[in-house]
Amino acid sequence: MKTKYLQRMEITDRVCIITGGGxxxxxxxxxxxxxGGGIPVLLDIVGSGMERNAxxxxxxxxxxxxxxxxxxxxxxxxxxxxxxxxxxxxxxxIDVLINNAANNPKVEGGSKNLGAMRFTNFxxxxxxxxxxxxxxGAMLCAQVFGEVMEKQKKGVVLNISSDYGIIAPxxxxxxxxxxxxxxxxxxxxxxxxxxxxxIGLTKYLAIYWADKGIRVNTLCPASLSNGQDDEFVAKIxxxxxxxxxxxxxxYVCTIxxxxxxxxxxxxxxxxxxxxxxTSW
Ligand SMILES: NC(=O)c1ccc[n+]([C@@H]2O[C@H](COP(=O)([O-])OP(=O)(O)OC[C@H]3O[C@@H](n4cnc5c(N)ncnc54)[C@H](O)[C@@H]3O)[C@@H](O)[C@H]2O)c1
Numbered sequence: 001m002k003t004k005y006l007q008r009m010e011i012t013d014r015v016c017i018i019t020g021g022g023x024x025x026x027x028x029x030x031x032x033x034x035x036g037g038g039i040p041v042l043l044d045i046v047g048s049g050m051e052r053n054a055x056x057x058x059x060x061x062x063x064x065x066x067x068x069x070x071x072x073x074x075x076x077x078x079x080x081x082x083x084x085x086x087x088x089x090x091x092x093x094i095d096v097l098i099n100n101a102a103n104n105p106k107v108e109g110g111s112k113n114l115g116a117m118r119f120t121n122f123x124x125x126x127x128x129x130x131x132x133x134x135x136x137g138a139m140l141c142a143q144v145f146g147e148v149m150e151k152q153k154k155g156v157v158l159n160i161s162s163d164y165g166i167i168a169p170x171x172x173x174x175x176x177x178x179x180x181x182x183x184x185x186x187x188x189x190x191x192x193x194x195x196x197x198x199i200g201l202t203k204y205l206a207i208y209w210a211d212k213g214i215r216v217n218t219l220c221p222a223s224l225s226n227g228q229d230d231e232f233v234a235k236i237x238x239x240x241x242x243x244x245x246x247x248x249x250x251y252v253c254t255i256x257x258x259x260x261x262x263x264x265x266x267x268x269x270x271x272x273x274x275x276x277x278t279s280w
Contacts, residue, residue: 008262011036015091016259017083018042019074019141020101022049024226025160027056028248029098032255034061038096041068041087045101074101074137080144094148096259099138100160102194103130107174107185108232117185127190134194135201142205146214153213156259159202163222163274165195173235195220199270206268215267217258221251222274241276 016033020026021042026049030040034057042050050069057065070086072079087094107117142157149155169187176184199218206216223236225245237244254273257263272278 005262008264009036009256009260011038011096011256011260014038014095015087015093016040016096016098017087017094017141017145018098018100019137020044021069022046022051022053023100023104024224024248025221025251026050026100027053028252029100029255030057030067031060032252032259033096034065034067035252036256036260039066039068039091041070043070043072043074043083043101045071045073047071074141075132077140077144080140084144084148088148093152094145094155095152096156096158097141097145097149098158098160098255098259099141099198101137102134102160103190105188105191107187108228108236117188118182119186119189122188122190126188130188130190130194134190135197138198138201142201142216146205146209149214150209150212155214157202157205157214157216158255158258159198159216159218161198161202161218161220161270162191162195163220163272163277164192165199165218165220166270166272166274166278168192170239173232173239202270203268210267215263217263217266217268218270219251219254219258220270220272220274220278222246222272222277224248239277240274241280244275246273246275 016038018026018029018040022044026042030053033040042053044050054067054069057067070083072083138159171186174185174187202216202218209216223240223245225247233245251273254271
């Protein structure tokens, strides 16, 4: 059957930068890009995760899958300019930027215990590092790669936030039974601030570039299932109207939709995939 609309999801040969491309969701962005026919360009400060994700792409889609892996620090404008110049020399265009990298401290059950981290003793150096990666890094990537998109008069930026960009963490789900209050660990304040801030960055850039052919949107994934212990899974599931955590695969089609020409009238939007958690 001939289709009229589905081909709008095709992003054939589009160069799609994915920051934090060596991480858990980085792989899902890359799968979305590959399924659309584009070229994922993974940027990460460590190489091992990117290599693992590139191997998974080859296992899934075959050895001829195109995927770039570039070790870089997104908090350095200078390094990002080198990446931009390298990609422009090789491909001549940069089409999509997915601002995905963030420090995501795992404080839930089954994860490595980071030690007691309350708001009142939260170290300012961790705050600064988290802001540097999650907000400054996203802003710098938008500056450096957005400049190319401005010249092309075409581009897409997808910023990755979280349900914690919409609501505050319910700290009760991170509590460990039997520990005194001062030894309980909380989801850090920097995570909330970065994830709320990225939505502000989206709205600012969406309006700034609205008539320049560049669309900017936010995706809020939530409650990803990733080997957490049963107690944590039960506690968080209880906060979610659908009654369960999400599978990372459940974001792939939304990602491809948002970065493709299927979404040409969408800019400045926040798309929340959270099983209903922020709705009740
Ligand atoms: N996993 C979840 O449950 C969840 C839920 C909601 C939202 N998110 C968001 O999704 C995004 C990805 O999350 P994830 O779980 O895949 O995280 P992850 O920790 O698996 O991946 C993040 C990647 O960013 C990289 N990175 C860190 N600093 C960097 C720097 N300076 N330059 C380049 N790369 C750097 C890390 O090396 C890592 O590979 C984050 O923005 C996170 O806030 C995750």
